[in-house]
Amino acid sequence: MEAIAAGLAAVGFALPGTLTIRAYRCGKARCRCRADPPRLHGPYAEWTRKMHGKTVTRRLTDAELADYQPLFDNARKLRGLLAELQDLTLAIVEAPPAATRGSQLARTPTGSG
């Protein structure tokens, strides 16, 4: 628990959504991306996230990608830590009766344990 809390505190800024780097074919019939062998466009970095219930995809420039990459990495770390924390909490909640339950859930991240 303390390790997870420390990890959460250490991560820092994080961006929502997912970063995808992909190459693609465009709609033009006589384009290099449809040649043999094909030379696809990109690869481009695309940032996909939900905004107001809609999925929004934005292409990132190289400079933006360099700036934002660590923030996506942070978000992934946070999700991993959150999953660990939830697993741990589930284990406590579902553990058989009384003995450990109350005291473990009451413990705060900053407590000395």
Ligand SMILES: [Zn+2]
């Ligand atoms: Zn093309």
